[in-house]
Amino acid sequence: MSHECAGIQVESGTKLSAPLQHLKDEHPILLGMMDELEDLAEQLKAVGEAHTNLLRLREEVVLFMEELLPHSEKEEGFLFPMLGSYIGKETGPIVVMEYQHEMAKENFEAYLRGTFDLSETITAKEAEKLYNRVIEGCSILISHFHKEENVLFPMAENMLTDVDKAALMKHYKIS
Incomplete structure (x- = not known):
């Protein structure tokens, strides 16, 4: 499948070099964790007992x-x-990718700040806002990973030189 990004045609089926494949290979673990986080947040949001469940x-x-x-x-x-x-x-695309990282992290960090010194008397509305921060952070990253795998990584594969890819391998400690 072909996509256009920054005026450049990108083939999403492009075979990736080791450093880009390394990044892509980290996605399934993170996606699995996000699926579990989303499911848990939705389940806990529905049952009450906010203090215990938020923690x-x-x-x-x-x-x-x-x-x-x-x-x-x-x-x-x-x-x-x-x-x-x-x-x-x-x-x-780089600005978009960085913005998505920032927004996802902000959602998770807001959740962590909101649950750091959590009151036993948190209201259902306050709890729902916190649960929704986790759900939104996951949603942003799921979309983000899809864009990386189908557009950004193939674009990088086609644009980066072998020297660039070797530098990435060194930074990522891939042999």
């Missing part, structure tokens, strides 16, 4: 963030700037 979900969000942040850093710290040197960093 239970908090533990899962912390575990998820421990997996997500190193993955995000690989993209934000290395891939996005490298690709941005070819396609620009002010507009286009």
Whole structure:
């Protein structure tokens, strides 16, 4: 399937080099964790007992963030700037990808802040807002991963040089 991004035709079926495949291979684990987070947030939102359930979900969000942040850093710290040197960093796909990272993280961080010193008397409305932060963060990242896998990674594969890809491999500690 072909997509256009930043005026460039991109084939989503492109075979990826090791560093890009490495990033893509991290997605299924994160997607599975997000599916579980979304399901748990929806279930807990429906049953009440907000204080206990929000703290239970908090533990899962912390575990998820421990997996997500190193993955995000690989993209934000290395891939996005490298690709941005070819396609620009002010507009286009890199700006969108960074914005989605920021928005997803903000949702999860707002949830963590909101549950850090959680009152036993939290209202149902306040609890729902917190649950929705997790659900929204997951929703943003699921869409984001789809864009990376179908547009950004194939574009990077076609634009980055072998030297660039070798540098990514070194940064990602892939042999």
